[in-house]
Amino acid sequence: MKLRALVVDDEVYARRSLEAMLDGTGALEVVGSCANAVEALQAIRAQAPDVVFLDIQMPKVNGFELLSMIDQEVMPHVVFVTAFDAYAVKAFEENALDYLLKPVERARLDRTIEKLRRSVDQGKPPVYDSPVLERIPCAGPKSVRLVDVAEIEQVRCSAAGVYVVTPRGEYLTDLTMRVLETKTELERCHRQYLVNARHIEEILRPEPRGAVLRMRSGREVPVSRRYFVALRRRLGLRGDAT
Amino acid sequence: MKLLFVLVEAMSFCLLVAYAYSKSPAFRPLRPDALRWRDRLFLLGFFGALSITGTYLGLPVRGAIANTRAIGPVLAGILGGPLLGGAVGLAGGLHRLALGGFTAFACGLSTTVEGLVGGLVHLYVVRRSGPERVFDPKVVFATTFAAEALQMAIILLVARPYQDAVALVRVIALPMMAANSAGAAFFMSILRDRMKMVDRVGAASGARALRIAERSLGHLTKGLDREGAREIARIIHEETGVGAVAITDTEQVLAFVGEGSDHHRAGAPIASEWTRRAIAASEVTFVDGMDEPYRCALSKDCPLRSVLVVPLHVAGDVVGTVKLYEPASKRFLESNRSLGEGLTSLLSGQLVRARYQEQKSLLVMAELKLARAQVNPHFLFNALNTVMAMLEDGSRPRALLAHLSSFFRKNLKRVDELSTLREELEHVSAYLEIEKARFEDRLSVEVDVDPTLLEVRVPTFTLQPLVENAIKHGISDMLAPGTARIHAYRQDGAACIDVEDDAGAYEERRRGGDGLGLQIVEKRLRILLGREAGLAISCTPGELTRVSIRVPAPTPAPAATAARAAS
Structure with a gap:
């Protein structure tokens, strides 16, 4: 069975030529190609490809940041593709990431595919050590807006999607709750909420079933019993819930 | 008793002479360890005459004086050592000998010996305590006292008949020893005070010059601009207390501080013929206000009457002047005159250093920039990748390689400091073709240039870095397609060239260390095209970044022709 591949590069010719090359190997099926990280995030969720060929230098969100934004549930194998850059190569080697240099050589690509094949056959989901996120891409009125994590007061999820809430407004994001919880300093306080401890003004109505947080903006965020103890400990308060 | 009065009188005369001498223009501080022959001759004549006068002013006592x-x-x-002392003594002694009397020979001999004694003390004191010590009145007193005692002994030994000599010495010994010693000591003390005063005046103006130098330091690091000139003029005015101070470049007054500033204004063209003369001849010009009064070219009521104009030099060229003025009510002090001249050479030195520093850093940056422009590996790699990615696409790779080769060839060929806007646009268009291919659907370019500006001169490599910034830090970081725009037009007699992108990411770019490239462009504009050239940046975040260059533009050719036809 062919591996399902996604190509992500902001340069159209680079994309086309890599697509053609991957097709030419006969081992891969290109299921999509994206011009930036935001498109890629949606495509990964929709297509769940086995492997993503990922450019580093891209507008707004680079390849490394994109890696941090992918939910572990749909985490594909990732092969970085970059033009000559000694610094990037060093980073790949240190983190045992697979990479290809542009222009891509066929022989080198074949070796990479072999390796990919083996990993996929072993059936172990790939785990990458990726950096903490500082900016979260959100849908703005016209374009993509990057929201600083420090500015985020809470994250709320509903049937419509995941909303990032700042004192200035609410924005829809493609990142999952789990990614936001693991890759940022935001704390889980409820099945449907994450909260930024720095924005908490006070804890209201501690009760057996949890509590309510009042934020500096005046908004309120519920805390469920399950997360209350951990949150109190995190805030430096006593752990007992009475 | 009368004897003592006469001697005091004679001594007073000596002191009068000393005082007059110390006040005369002939007075110069002596360095006892390094007398020149001219000084020695002068001292011989002076002290010889003093000695002879001493004899004449004496009182005849018992056949002696x-x-x-x-x-x-x-x-x-x-002051001058045994040779000078001996010579003066000999002169005084020979004169005394000629006057006759029973002590004539004894006195003539002893005067010479006294000169020698002074000389020996000179040698001893200089070796023992340094040349300054010979001015010590105590040393002089003791020496003269001893010398006079020796004279008395010689009279007793040499003069005959012995009884007369004894009688004489008994009368004159104490008064003469006292009067001569005191006289010599006072004389020296007058000389010493006077020398100290000269030193103090010198030290005071030296200290003043140093203070001005220290305070003015740093105001000229940017070269001779108005701001620095105003500060320095203010400092000189404060420190020297002259009526007014002006600093000019070769065309206009950069700063004027002090009396008459109501009509002498910064920014005005140079009106004074003396300043123009000083600049043209590269010479210090002084109008003392007496033989030749300074006449203000601007106002009849100007209070200023004398002026010193000192040219400022950098690398042999006159770049401006420093002017010190005094009003009619004040004399132009000699010390201010020399101070003004000294200061100006000091300021010239600072200007030279400022220019050197600026050129040095510019050179380094220009070299860096050129090296970067000539071989930019990232640019080359990206371009080659694009070409290879396109290879299946028929004729496009060939065209792209042609642009690439043209871009690098132009980089190498462009060695002149200045280029025409046409050349800059050609260079940039090769660059843009490659970037357009690389970003294809995401980059569009608009060029809108007033054709009469194509021959306007700009520093080579001005446009390319601006366009590169617009793409690299602007459009390439946009998720949506972007547009780069080059717009050249005339405005207020200058050429404006705007390079815009619609990313509006300048603030972020600056944080990313993008400032250096623009700084280099701006510096080169100023250095190569002068004050009228410049660079301005405006940014509306998320919408527009615009870098505007302004360069002098001659009137367009058709208009010039029309004007000629009309006249």
């Missing part, structure tokens, strides 16, 4: 003859030789000896 009680006198203050010894002061001259002893002082000459102490």
Whole structure:
């Protein structure tokens, strides 16, 4: 069975030529190609490809940041593709990431595919050590807006999607709750909420079933019993819930 | 008793002479350890005359003369050594010998010996305590006292009949020893005070010059601009207390501080013929206000009457002047005149250093920039990748390689400091073709240039870095397609060239260390095209970044032709 591949590069010719090359190997099926990280995030969720060929230098969100934004549930194998850059190569080697240099050589690509094949056959989901996120891409009125994590007061999820809430407004994001919880300093306080401890003004109505947080903006965020103890400990308060 | 009065009188005369001498223009501080022959001759004449006068002012006593003859030789000896002391003593002694009397020979001999004694003390003191010590009145007193005692001994030994000599010495010994010693000591003390005063005046103006130098330091690091000139003029005015101070470049007044500033204004063209003369001849010009009064070219009521104009030099060229003025009510002090000249050479030095520093850093940056422009590996790699990615696409790779080769060839060929806008646009268009291919659907370019500006001169490599910034830090970081725009037009007699992108990411770019490239462009504009050239940046975040260059533009050719036809 062919591996399902996604190509992500902001340069159209680079994309086309890599697509053609991957097709030419006969081992891969290109299921999509994206011009930036935001498109890629949606495509990964929709297509769940086995492997993503990922450019580093891209507008707004680079390849490394994109890696941090992918939910572990749909985490594909990732092969970085970059033009000559000694610094990037060093980073790949240190983190045992697979990479290809542009222009891509066929022989080198074949070796990479072999390796990919083996990993996929072993059936172990790939785990990458990726950096903490500082900016979260959100849908703005016209374009993509990057929201600083420090500015985020809470994250709320509903049937419509995941909303990032700042004192200035609410924005829809493609990142999952789990990614936001693991890759940022935001704390889980409820099945449907994450909260930024720095924005908490006070804890209201501690009760057996949890509590309510009042934020500096005046908004309120519920805390469920399950997360209350951990949150109190995190805030430096006593752990007992009475 | 009368004897003592006469001697005091004679001594007073000596002191009068000393005082007059110390005040005369002939007075110069002496360095006892390094006398020149001219000084020695002068001292010989001076102290010889003093010695002879001492004899004449003396009082005949028992066939001899009680006198203050010894002061001259002893002082000459102490100041100039045994040779000078001996010579003065000999002159005084020979004169005394010629006058006759039973002590004539004894006195003539002893005067010479006294000069020698002074000289020996000179040698001893200089070796023992340094040349300054010979001015010590105590040393002089002791020496003269000893010398006079020796004279008395010689009279007793040499003069005959012995009884007369004894009688004489008994009368004159104490008064003469006292009067001569005191006279010599006072004489020296007058000389010393006067020398100290000269030193102090010198030290005071030296200290003033140093203070001005220290305070003015740093105001000229940017070269001769108005801001620095105003500060320095203010400092000189404060420190020297002259009526007014002006600093000019070669065309206009950069700063004016002090009396008459109502009509002498910064920014005005140079009106004074003396300043123009000083600049043209590269010479210090001084109008003392007496033989030749300074006449203000601007106002009849100008209070200023004398002026010193000192040119400022950088690398042999006059770049401006410093002017010190005094009003009619004040004399132009000699010390201010020399101070003004000294200061100007100091300021010239600072200007030279400022220019050197600026050129050095510019050179380094320009070299860096050129190296970067000539071989930018990232640019080359990206371009080659694009070409290879396109290879299946028929004729496009060939065209792209042609642009690439043209871009690098132009980089190498462009060695002149200045290029025409046409050349800059050609260079940039090769660059843009490659970037357009690389970003294809995401980059569009608009060029809108007033054709009469194509021959306007700009520093080589001005446009390319701006366009590169617009793409690299602007459009390539946009998720949506972007547009780069080059717009050249005339405005207020200058050419404006705007390079815009619609990313509006300048603030972020600056944080990313993008400032250096623009700084280099701006510096080169100023250095190569002068004050009228410049660079301005405006940014609306998320919408537009615009870098505007302004360069002098001659009137367009058709208009010039029309004007000629009309006249």
